Amino acid sequence: MKKLLCLFIFLLCAAPFFAHSQPSDVKSLETSVQKVIQRVYKASVYITPYDSINKKATGGSFSGVVVDTAGYILSAAHAVKPNNLYEVTFPDGRKFRAIGLGRIPSNDAAVMKIEEKGSWPYAEMGWSSSLKKDMPCISIAYPGTLAAKTPTVRLGYVAETETSEGFIRTTCLMEPGDSGGPVFDMKGRVIGLHSKINLSLEDNFEIPIDLYRKYWSSLIRPASYVSLPAAESFAGDFHASALKAESVILNLAETLQYTESRMDKSVTVIKSFVNGSDRQILGTLIDLKGLVPEMILKGKSFLLSKSSMVGDEPLVELKQGVTRIAQVLKRDEDNDLVLLQVQGKINGGIALKTVTSDSVTFGKVGKFLVSPQPIGNGVVGVLGNTQFAIAKGPTAAYMGVNTSLKDGRVVISMVQPRSPASVAELEVGDELNSFNGKPVSKMEDLSLEISKHRPDDTLSLQLVRSGVPYNKQIVLKPRRLNERHIAYRFTDGRSERRDGFKSVLVHDGKLKPAECGGPLYDIDGNFYGINIARVSRTSSLAIPAATLSKFVKDSGLAGNLQTPISDI
Template sequence: MRTKLIMMGLLLAGTSSLLHAQMDLKPEALQRKIQACIAKSYAASVFIADYDTVAKRNNGQLFSGVVVSKDGIVLTAAHVGKTGKIYKILFPDGKETIAIGMGRIQRFDAAVLKITKPGSWPYAEMGWSSSLKVNEPCLSIAFPGSFSPPRPVIRFGYVANPLDARRRTIRTTCLMEPGDSGGPVFDLYGRVIGLHSNITVELENNYEVPIDVFRKYWSAFMKQQDYTELPQEEVIPVDPLAHRRVSFSDISGVEKNLADTELKLKKLTVQLAAVPDTSRAVGTIVKFKDLKNNLNSTYIVSKNSLLPGSVIAMIVDGKTQPLKVIYRDQEKDLLLLEMDKVTKVGIDLSTRSKDTLAFGDLGKVLISPHPRNEGKISVLGTLRFNLPGLYSTGYLGSRIEMENGRNVVKLVQEKSPASNFGLKIGDEVLSINGIAVSSPEQFIKEIQKTKPNDVINLITKRDGTENKIAIKLTRRPNSTSTHAAERFTDGKSDRRDGFKHAFVHDGKLKPAECGGPLFDLQGNFVGINMARYSRTSSIAITAAEVRSFVLEALDASQKISTSK
C-alpha cells in the first residue's frame, strides 16, 4: 500500500507540500520529467554478456550496466563484473562492442569495465547519492533476465532509504530481478544515482550500489585490480543540484484522489467468474457498431485461460449474471463475451487505433482500473514486440547444440518427456514432425509451435542407426528456484507469454487481475493486461490487437463479415 500511496502522491501532488525545491508534479508534468530522463539516459543503458573471444559466443553471466563516459567507462555490479574478463556490450540500438573488466571492490558490489575500441560512445551523467532524499522519484533502465532476446525495460519508483547502513546500499522501489544486476537507477535529471545489486522477497526492497562509491574510489577503479582492501579515497565534490532535489512529503488524501481519477475508467471494467469454478478475471467492456451489418452491441473481452468452462458470468452487486460465450482464441489467450443488452458505457472499437509505440511514448503513465479494488499505476516500459511462447508451449526437457555439423542432444532433464520417451545425450536429431533440422535455433522454433499434450515425431541417429521417437509434450514445470525473484507475493501468471503486439509496464498486477483495460492519462484506451510475467514486468497487448481479435471473433461467429 505504501508503494501505491507514494506513487500516486507523486502523480497527484498538486495540493501537496514538497521538501526542498518546489516542482509541479501533476501527472502530466511528472510524465514529461520521466520521459525527459529516458531521452537523456536510455542510449547509455547496456546489456552485458560474459564473452568467449575464441568461440565468439556468450559464455556465462548476462547482466546490465551503464556507460558514463564518452570513451567507454562502464559501471556495473561486482558480483557479475570481474577484473580482467572480456565482455560483449550491447547498446539499446543494437550496436555491439567489447569491454574488459577493470577495478572491482566486492565489499561495495561495485565494478568497472572499459570498452576496448576507441570511439565516442553514448553515456549518462554520473549523479550523487549523498544528496538523495527519502521518497525522491527515480527511474531504472535495465535488462531483466526473464526476456530473451534481451531488451531494456523501464521501471519507475522512489528512494525508500538513501543509505542502508547495514547493507551499504540505497533502497528503492524500482523493481529488480536477475539480469538487472549492474543496471542503472537515475534521478529525474537523468543522472546515475545507483546500480542494481540485490533484492529480498518483498517488492519494496530493491538495493542499489550508491554512485558515490565510484566517485570515492574513481582512480582505483581505473586500474585492472580486484581490491581485497579498500583503496585510497578521493574527495567527492558537492552535488550542484542538491538544492533542487525533490521528495514528496505529504501523501494524505491520495486515496480520494485515486478514486476520483479512476471513477470513469472503473466503469469500463467488470468482475468475471467461471461458474461453478472459482476462477476469476477482470473483463474489459467494449462497444462495436457496424451499420453495414446492422450490429450495435456491447461485449466483454478478457483473458481466456483464466475463465475455463462453458458458463461465464459477471458479478454485479454480489450477484452473478451469465454471459454468452461468443469466441475463444487459445493462441491469443483472449475471450469474447456478449452482454444481453447494449450499455451506455464501453470502449468504442468501431474505429481503428494505432498499433505502434514510438520511443517518445516510453515512460507514459498508465492506469489499470479494477471493478472492485484500487487500480494500478505504472509506466510504459518497452516498445511493442512479439513475446515468444516459452512457458506456454509444449515442454520437451532437452537441449541440442551444433557439433561438427550435427545437431546433437547435449542435455536431457531428469523425468522430462525427453527422458521418459528415450531421448539420450549424444543422439543426433535429424528431423522433427517431418521437417529436417538444420540448426538448434530451427529446432527451437519448431518446439515453440507446440502446446502441452501435443505429440512430436523425431527421427534421431544413435550409433549409426536411425530411430523414430514419438514424444508427448507436457506443460513446463514450475520453477524450483529459491531465489527471491521467484517468490514474490501472488506470483506469475500460468499463461504469461506467446503474445503478439505486446508491451511491458511495471504495474504490480496479480494474475487474477488480468483481462482488464489499460489507459493513459488522457483516458485513451492503450490495451488489455494479459499477464504478470515476472517480478518486474506485467504484459499487455495493444488496443489495435484487441480490436483485431474482436473483428475476427465476430466474423467467426457470423456476427459480421469482414470478407471483401
C-alpha cells in the first residue's frame, strides 16, 4: 500500500511537469502555428511540367499556392513559362492541369491557372507592406530532397521586410522544389513566395505578395515581361495592427532551456572507429522494463543509436571524461539503427513499453519538437509532415580530390573538406604515382579507376610528398549525383546515410550529422522517436517511436545479453 501511495504521489507531481512548465507564449505560438496549418494546408500545391503529347508529368517539380476559387495559382517566374502546361497536385492527391500565364523575371513573380472548372481550396493573399521584423511566418511547400507527396511545414520569422533587391528575407528554410511555395503570416495569409537562397541558413528570399497585387492584371495574361508592366493601386491591410513581432521565436531553444534540461537525461555521446576514422554520434538511453524479463535487465543499461556511425567497439560517455565500452547487440540496416548494451545500471531512459503506435496524425503537424543535447541547449524545430518513405538516392563512389598536370606528373590540386581524401590527410601538391598498383600517368586514370569501385571499398594509393614516397589506404564514400546546387553546400553538412527509409518523421531542427542518434520529444515531453539523419538544408529525419519498439522486440535480446558486472 505504501509503494502504491508513493507511486501515486510521484505520478501526480511528474505528469503535469511538461504541460505546465512551458512559457505561455511558446505554447500560444505553437497553437497559432497549428491553426494556420489547418487553415491553409490544402491550398499548397505540387507542380510539374506536363507533356500533352505523352499525357504525363515530366521532371522538374516546384511549388505554388491557390489564392482564389477561380483556380489562380501564384508561383515563381524561374519555374513558370507562359502558355506551358503543368500538372498540379493537391495534398489530397487530386491532380489537375494548369496553364502558365504571366511572369516578371526581374522580380520572379508568376501566375498560372487551373484549366478545369471546380471549387478549389485556397489561401487568402496578405500584404507584404504589413510585415514587421521578427514576425513569425510559416512555409508550406515541397522540398525536393524529401520527394514527399504532401507538403512539408517549416517555421521561421521575418528577418528583413525588404532587402536591397526587393525581396523579403525569412528564416523559413528553403531548397530546390520549394520554389514558388507560399509563406504565410499568423493569420494564414500568403505574404511571400519562395524564390532563392544564399549559403547561410538564415538567407531565404521570398517574392513579396504586394508585387502580385501591384501587377495582377498583367500577370493573369500569358506574357513574359522584359520590363515592369503598368502598376495598379490596391487597398491596404485592414488587419495590419494585429500583426506583431514575437521575440520568443528568435531563440526557442534558450526559452525552452529548463524543459530541455529534463529531457537530456536520456541522451549521451557515443564514440567509435568507423571506416578508418574516429566518429562521434549521440545515443538514446532506453528502459526495457516490460519488454524483457527483469532478471535479464539487472545490472545493465541499453541504448539506441545510428548504426552507420557506430563501430564494433563503441565507447559510451557516461559523463564528461568518463566512458565505458558498449556491446553491439543488434543492427537494423534498413532503419540504420543499432542496439547497445552497457554493463552497469544507468538511471532513467525512455520506457519503450508505453509505445504502442506512431499516431503522428495530421493534427500533430506543426508541433514544436526538441532534440536534447548532452551539453548546451537542445535543437528546436517543428514537425513538418506525417510519416512517409524516403527512397534511396543514386550514389557513386568518390575520393574527394581534383588533379592537374605539373611537369608531366599528376598532382592533387584540391582536397574537398570532410572527404575520404581529407580524412586520409592528403594534401594539395601531393604527386599520385599509382592507384591499387596501377600507374597514374594521366588525370583521367584516377577517375576511371574510382568509377570501377563502390562506396566503402578500400583502395591503396602510392604518393610522393616533397620528394618522399608514402602510401595511404583510402575508404571511398558515397556521393549523391546531381547535387551541385548551393542548397547542398550548407555549413552543417548532411549525414552520409540519409535515405532509403520506409517510414520517417521530418522536422526543421538544424541538427549537425554528429547530433543524430538522440531522442526527439515534443515540448510536452512526449517521445516521438530518434533522430537518424540530417537529410538536407531544410530537414532532419527521425525514426518513429513504434519502429524503435518493434526493433527491440524483434532483436532476440534475451539470448544476446551478458552477465552484469557493476552498477554505475
